[in-house]
Amino acid sequence: MHVLLLKEPRDGESGPDPYIKELATHGHKATLIPVLSFKFVSLNTLSDKLFQPEKHGGLVFTSPRAVEAVKMCLKAEERRQEWNSSVRETWNSKSIYVVGKATAALVGNLGLKALGEDTGTADVLSRLIIEREDTNIPPLFFPCGSIKREVLPTALKSKGVPLETLTVYQTAEHPDLEKNLKNYFTEQGAPATVAFFSPSGVKFCLEVVRRLSGDRLAQMKFAAVGPTTRDAMTAEGLRVSCTAEKPTAEHLAAAIAKALQQPPTGLGS
Numbered sequence: 001m002h003v004l005l006l007k008e009p010r011d012g013e014s015g016p017d018p019y020i021k022e023l024a025t026h027g028h029k030a031t032l033i034p035v036l037s038f039k040f041v042s043l044n045t046l047s048d049k050l051f052q053p054e055k056h057g058g059l060v061f062t063s064p065r066a067v068e069a070v071k072m073c074l075k076a077e078e079r080r081q082e083w084n085s086s087v088r089e090t091w092n093s094k095s096i097y098v099v100g101k102a103t104a105a106l107v108g109n110l111g112l113k114a115l116g117e118d119t120g121t122a123d124v125l126s127r128l129i130i131e132r133e134d135t136n137i138p139p140l141f142f143p144c145g146s147i148k149r150e151v152l153p154t155a156l157k158s159k160g161v162p163l164e165t166l167t168v169y170q171t172a173e174h175p176d177l178e179k180n181l182k183n184y185f186t187e188q189g190a191p192a193t194v195a196f197f198s199p200s201g202v203k204f205c206l207e208v209v210r211r212l213s214g215d216r217l218a219q220m221k222f223a224a225v226g227p228t229t230r231d232a233m234t235a236e237g238l239r240v241s242c243t244a245e246k247p248t249a250e251h252l253a254a255a256i257a258k259a260l261q262q263p264p265t266g267l268g269s
Contacts, residue, residue, distance in 0.1 A: 001192035001260055003030040004184065006201045007225075010102065019195075022253035028260070031188065033180045035201040038145075039170045040069050046168050047073040049141055051087055056164070057137035058095035059112070060129070062122050062152065066143040067106040069168040074110070088112065095132060097140070099125050100247050120226055120246045126155035135160035146170040147200060149228065173204040181208050190216035193241070193256050195223040199232035206236055221259050225252055 003023055009032060010017055016024075023030040049056070050073055061067050074080045088111045096112045098104045104117030115132075119125040129140070129152075139162035142152070146167050156163045174180075184191075190213045196202050210217060221241035224230035230243045242259040244252035 001028050002188055003028050003193045003195060003256060004191040005030050005032045005195050005197070006035045006205050007032060007195075007197035008034050008036060018249035019252060022249040023256065026253055026257040028192075028253075028257065031184060031191075033177070033184060034174045035177060035198070035204055037172050037174045038065055039172070040072060040168060041170055042166060042168055043069065043073055046070065046143055046166060047079070049166065051079075051082065053087060053090040053094065054138075056094070056139055056141040057133065057162070058097065058140045059091060060097045060125075060140050060142040060152070060163070061103050061107060061114075062099045062125065062142075062148070063145060064103050064106050065145060065169050067103060067110065069143055070110060071106075084111070095129075095140075097125055097129055118246075121228060122149060122152040123155070126152045129156060130159045130161060133161050135162070137162065139164040142166070143168040149199075171200055177204060178208055181205065181212060185212040190214075190220060192260060193221040193223055195225065195252065195256065196229050196233055197225045198229055202229065202232040202236060206233075206238070221256070223252065223256050223259065 005017075005019055007019070017032055020030040020032060046069055050070060074083050092111075092113050096107060096114050097116045098107050098114040099116065099119055099122055101117050104114040107114040116125050116128050119128055133140070140156075142163055142165045144165055144167060146169065153163055153165060194209055196205070213220060222233060222238050224233055224240050224243045226244060226247045230240050233240050241262070242255035244255050
Protein backbone atom coordinates (compact mmCIF):
# COMPACT_ATOMS: atom_id res chain seq x y z
CA MET A 1 0.00 0.00 0.00
CA HIS A 2 1.07 3.60 -0.54
CA VAL A 3 2.35 5.60 2.44
CA LEU A 4 3.02 9.35 2.28
CA LEU A 5 5.79 10.55 4.61
CA LEU A 6 5.65 14.27 5.38
CA LYS A 7 9.24 14.76 6.54
CA GLU A 8 12.66 16.08 5.64
CA PRO A 9 15.24 13.80 4.02
CA ARG A 10 17.82 12.46 6.48
CA ASP A 11 20.92 14.69 6.39
CA GLY A 12 24.19 13.33 5.08
CA GLU A 13 22.96 9.80 4.44
CA SER A 14 23.26 8.17 1.04
CA GLY A 15 20.81 5.53 -0.15
CA PRO A 16 17.08 5.39 0.58
CA ASP A 17 15.62 7.14 3.61
CA PRO A 18 15.43 4.67 6.54
CA TYR A 19 11.65 5.14 6.80
CA ILE A 20 11.15 4.27 3.11
CA LYS A 21 13.45 1.26 3.50
CA GLU A 22 11.72 0.01 6.65
CA LEU A 23 8.20 0.36 5.20
CA ALA A 24 9.34 -1.58 2.12
CA THR A 25 10.19 -4.55 4.37
CA HIS A 26 6.50 -4.55 5.41
CA GLY A 27 5.47 -4.49 1.73
CA HIS A 28 4.47 -0.81 1.58
CA LYS A 29 5.64 1.77 -0.97
CA ALA A 30 6.53 5.04 0.75
CA THR A 31 7.10 8.47 -0.78
CA LEU A 32 8.78 11.33 1.07
CA ILE A 33 7.70 14.96 0.60
CA PRO A 34 9.74 17.63 2.47
CA VAL A 35 7.53 19.90 4.53
CA LEU A 36 9.90 22.47 6.00
CA SER A 37 12.67 24.79 4.89
CA PHE A 38 15.31 26.09 7.27
CA LYS A 39 17.36 29.26 7.46
CA PHE A 40 20.33 29.45 9.81
CA VAL A 41 20.69 32.55 11.99
CA SER A 42 23.01 33.87 14.74
CA LEU A 43 25.90 31.64 13.67
CA ASN A 44 28.53 34.16 14.88
CA THR A 45 26.99 34.17 18.36
CA LEU A 46 26.73 30.36 18.27
CA SER A 47 30.40 30.10 17.32
CA ASP A 48 31.45 32.40 20.17
CA LYS A 49 29.55 30.27 22.68
CA LEU A 50 30.83 26.97 21.29
CA PHE A 51 34.41 28.12 21.78
CA GLN A 52 33.81 29.18 25.40
CA PRO A 53 32.77 25.85 26.93
CA GLU A 54 33.99 26.95 30.36
CA LYS A 55 31.00 29.33 30.57
CA HIS A 56 28.45 26.50 30.30
CA GLY A 57 27.55 23.36 32.23
CA GLY A 58 26.86 21.29 29.10
CA LEU A 59 24.99 21.20 25.80
CA VAL A 60 21.41 20.31 24.86
CA PHE A 61 20.30 19.32 21.34
CA THR A 62 16.70 18.41 20.53
CA SER A 63 16.93 18.51 16.72
CA PRO A 64 19.38 17.44 13.98
CA ARG A 65 19.15 20.95 12.51
CA ALA A 66 20.71 22.53 15.62
CA VAL A 67 23.66 20.13 15.31
CA GLU A 68 23.96 21.12 11.65
CA ALA A 69 24.28 24.76 12.75
CA VAL A 70 27.20 23.76 15.01
CA LYS A 71 28.80 21.91 12.09
CA MET A 72 28.60 25.09 10.00
CA CYS A 73 30.53 26.95 12.70
CA LEU A 74 33.36 24.41 12.35
CA LYS A 75 33.78 24.73 8.58
CA ALA A 76 36.84 27.00 8.72
CA GLU A 77 40.07 25.01 9.00
CA GLU A 78 41.39 27.05 11.95
CA ARG A 79 38.16 26.65 13.88
CA ARG A 80 38.07 22.91 13.20
CA GLN A 81 41.65 22.47 14.40
CA GLU A 82 40.94 24.41 17.59
CA TRP A 83 37.79 22.32 18.13
CA ASN A 84 39.65 19.03 17.64
CA SER A 85 42.69 19.99 19.72
CA SER A 86 41.00 21.23 22.89
CA VAL A 87 37.43 22.58 22.74
CA ARG A 88 35.76 19.27 21.96
CA GLU A 89 37.34 17.53 24.94
CA THR A 90 36.32 20.36 27.26
CA TRP A 91 32.71 19.85 26.16
CA ASN A 92 33.10 16.08 26.57
CA SER A 93 34.05 16.62 30.21
CA LYS A 94 30.51 18.03 30.61
CA SER A 95 27.12 16.51 29.76
CA ILE A 96 25.90 16.59 26.15
CA TYR A 97 22.14 15.86 26.09
CA VAL A 98 20.19 14.81 22.99
CA VAL A 99 16.70 13.67 21.98
CA GLY A 100 16.66 10.65 19.69
CA LYS A 101 19.09 8.50 17.74
CA ALA A 102 19.28 10.74 14.63
CA THR A 103 20.45 13.74 16.69
CA ALA A 104 22.79 11.51 18.74
CA ALA A 105 24.45 10.20 15.56
CA LEU A 106 25.12 13.74 14.28
CA VAL A 107 26.47 14.80 17.68
CA GLY A 108 28.76 11.76 17.57
CA ASN A 109 30.08 12.92 14.17
CA LEU A 110 31.29 16.11 15.90
CA GLY A 111 33.33 13.94 18.29
CA LEU A 112 30.96 14.57 21.20
CA LYS A 113 29.60 11.91 23.56
CA ALA A 114 25.82 12.09 23.70
CA LEU A 115 23.52 11.25 26.61
CA GLY A 116 19.81 10.52 26.22
CA GLU A 117 19.55 9.11 22.71
CA ASP A 118 16.79 6.77 23.92
CA THR A 119 14.68 9.69 25.13
CA GLY A 120 12.10 10.14 22.39
CA THR A 121 10.78 13.53 23.52
CA ALA A 122 11.96 16.77 25.14
CA ASP A 123 9.72 15.93 28.08
CA VAL A 124 11.59 12.68 28.81
CA LEU A 125 14.96 14.36 28.21
CA SER A 126 14.12 17.14 30.68
CA ARG A 127 13.49 14.49 33.35
CA LEU A 128 16.90 12.94 32.66
CA ILE A 129 18.60 16.35 32.93
CA ILE A 130 16.81 17.16 36.20
CA GLU A 131 17.89 13.80 37.66
CA ARG A 132 21.54 14.37 36.74
CA GLU A 133 22.20 18.10 37.17
CA ASP A 134 22.53 20.38 40.18
CA THR A 135 21.03 23.84 40.30
CA ASN A 136 24.40 25.50 40.99
CA ILE A 137 26.02 24.57 37.63
CA PRO A 138 26.77 27.16 34.93
CA PRO A 139 23.85 27.27 32.47
CA LEU A 140 23.38 24.42 29.99
CA PHE A 141 23.56 25.79 26.44
CA PHE A 142 20.59 24.96 24.20
CA PRO A 143 20.86 25.92 20.48
CA CYS A 144 17.36 25.52 19.03
CA GLY A 145 14.86 26.42 16.32
CA SER A 146 12.49 29.37 16.17
CA ILE A 147 9.41 27.24 16.85
CA LYS A 148 10.73 25.02 19.63
CA ARG A 149 8.19 23.94 22.21
CA GLU A 150 8.68 25.30 25.72
CA VAL A 151 8.47 21.90 27.45
CA LEU A 152 12.18 21.52 28.21
CA PRO A 153 12.96 25.15 29.23
CA THR A 154 9.84 25.24 31.45
CA ALA A 155 10.64 21.92 33.15
CA LEU A 156 14.26 22.90 33.87
CA LYS A 157 13.26 26.35 35.11
CA SER A 158 10.71 24.85 37.51
CA LYS A 159 13.50 22.78 39.10
CA GLY A 160 16.06 25.59 39.10
CA VAL A 161 18.40 24.03 36.50
CA PRO A 162 19.93 26.97 34.59
CA LEU A 163 19.52 26.99 30.79
CA GLU A 164 20.60 29.45 28.11
CA THR A 165 18.82 29.21 24.76
CA LEU A 166 19.89 30.59 21.38
CA THR A 167 17.76 30.43 18.22
CA VAL A 168 20.09 29.15 15.48
CA TYR A 169 17.58 28.33 12.74
CA GLN A 170 14.20 29.56 11.58
CA THR A 171 11.57 27.17 10.28
CA ALA A 172 9.17 27.93 7.43
CA GLU A 173 6.97 26.01 5.01
CA HIS A 174 8.88 24.38 2.15
CA PRO A 175 8.33 26.59 -0.92
CA ASP A 176 7.31 23.61 -3.13
CA LEU A 177 5.15 21.84 -0.56
CA GLU A 178 1.71 22.43 -2.11
CA LYS A 179 2.97 21.76 -5.65
CA ASN A 180 4.66 18.51 -4.56
CA LEU A 181 1.53 17.33 -2.72
CA LYS A 182 -0.68 18.08 -5.76
CA ASN A 183 1.71 16.16 -8.04
CA TYR A 184 1.71 13.20 -5.65
CA PHE A 185 -2.09 12.99 -5.45
CA THR A 186 -2.41 13.42 -9.24
CA GLU A 187 0.10 10.67 -10.00
CA GLN A 188 -0.50 8.20 -7.14
CA GLY A 189 -3.99 9.03 -5.91
CA ALA A 190 -4.80 9.23 -2.19
CA PRO A 191 -2.36 7.17 -0.07
CA ALA A 192 -3.48 4.45 2.35
CA THR A 193 -1.60 6.25 5.14
CA VAL A 194 -0.22 9.74 5.74
CA ALA A 195 2.54 9.98 8.36
CA PHE A 196 3.26 13.28 10.12
CA PHE A 197 6.64 13.97 11.75
CA SER A 198 6.16 17.31 13.53
CA PRO A 199 3.48 19.77 14.69
CA SER A 200 4.81 22.11 11.96
CA GLY A 201 4.10 19.41 9.38
CA VAL A 202 0.52 19.20 10.62
CA LYS A 203 0.18 22.97 10.48
CA PHE A 204 1.56 23.33 6.94
CA CYS A 205 0.12 20.18 5.29
CA LEU A 206 -3.17 19.16 6.78
CA GLU A 207 -5.47 21.57 4.94
CA VAL A 208 -3.93 20.67 1.57
CA VAL A 209 -4.11 16.93 2.32
CA ARG A 210 -7.78 17.29 3.32
CA ARG A 211 -8.58 19.18 0.13
CA LEU A 212 -6.73 16.79 -2.20
CA SER A 213 -8.08 13.63 -0.53
CA GLY A 214 -11.73 14.58 -0.93
CA ASP A 215 -14.05 11.60 -0.33
CA ARG A 216 -11.09 9.27 0.24
CA LEU A 217 -10.20 11.01 3.50
CA ALA A 218 -12.41 8.79 5.66
CA GLN A 219 -10.68 5.64 4.38
CA MET A 220 -7.13 6.92 5.04
CA LYS A 221 -4.99 6.17 8.09
CA PHE A 222 -3.02 8.88 9.86
CA ALA A 223 0.23 8.06 11.67
CA ALA A 224 2.29 10.14 14.11
CA VAL A 225 6.02 9.81 14.80
CA GLY A 226 5.51 10.63 18.49
CA PRO A 227 3.15 12.01 21.15
CA THR A 228 3.80 15.71 20.41
CA THR A 229 2.86 15.28 16.76
CA ARG A 230 -0.11 13.07 17.72
CA ASP A 231 -1.45 15.82 20.01
CA ALA A 232 -1.15 18.39 17.19
CA MET A 233 -3.07 16.06 14.84
CA THR A 234 -5.80 15.38 17.41
CA ALA A 235 -6.17 19.14 18.03
CA GLU A 236 -6.94 19.54 14.31
CA GLY A 237 -9.70 16.92 14.39
CA LEU A 238 -7.75 13.97 12.99
CA ARG A 239 -8.30 10.53 14.46
CA VAL A 240 -4.77 9.23 14.77
CA SER A 241 -4.57 5.58 13.69
CA CYS A 242 -1.17 4.91 15.26
CA THR A 243 1.75 6.54 17.05
CA ALA A 244 5.28 5.15 16.94
CA GLU A 245 6.41 3.80 20.31
CA LYS A 246 9.77 5.52 19.69
CA PRO A 247 10.66 8.03 16.93
CA THR A 248 12.56 5.51 14.77
CA ALA A 249 11.94 4.06 11.30
CA GLU A 250 11.47 0.57 12.77
CA HIS A 251 8.87 1.61 15.31
CA LEU A 252 6.87 3.82 12.93
CA ALA A 253 6.87 1.22 10.13
CA ALA A 254 5.68 -1.47 12.55
CA ALA A 255 2.90 0.82 13.86
CA ILE A 256 1.75 1.70 10.31
CA ALA A 257 1.84 -1.95 9.18
CA LYS A 258 -0.34 -2.92 12.16
CA ALA A 259 -2.75 0.00 11.62
CA LEU A 260 -3.21 -0.92 7.95
CA GLN A 261 -4.57 -4.29 9.02
CA GLN A 262 -7.36 -2.52 10.99
CA PRO A 263 -10.57 -0.94 9.61
CA PRO A 264 -10.14 2.77 8.69
CA THR A 265 -10.55 5.43 11.40
CA GLY A 266 -10.62 8.54 9.22
CA LEU A 267 -11.39 12.06 10.28
CA GLY A 268 -13.24 13.52 13.19
CA SER A 269 -15.93 16.04 12.44
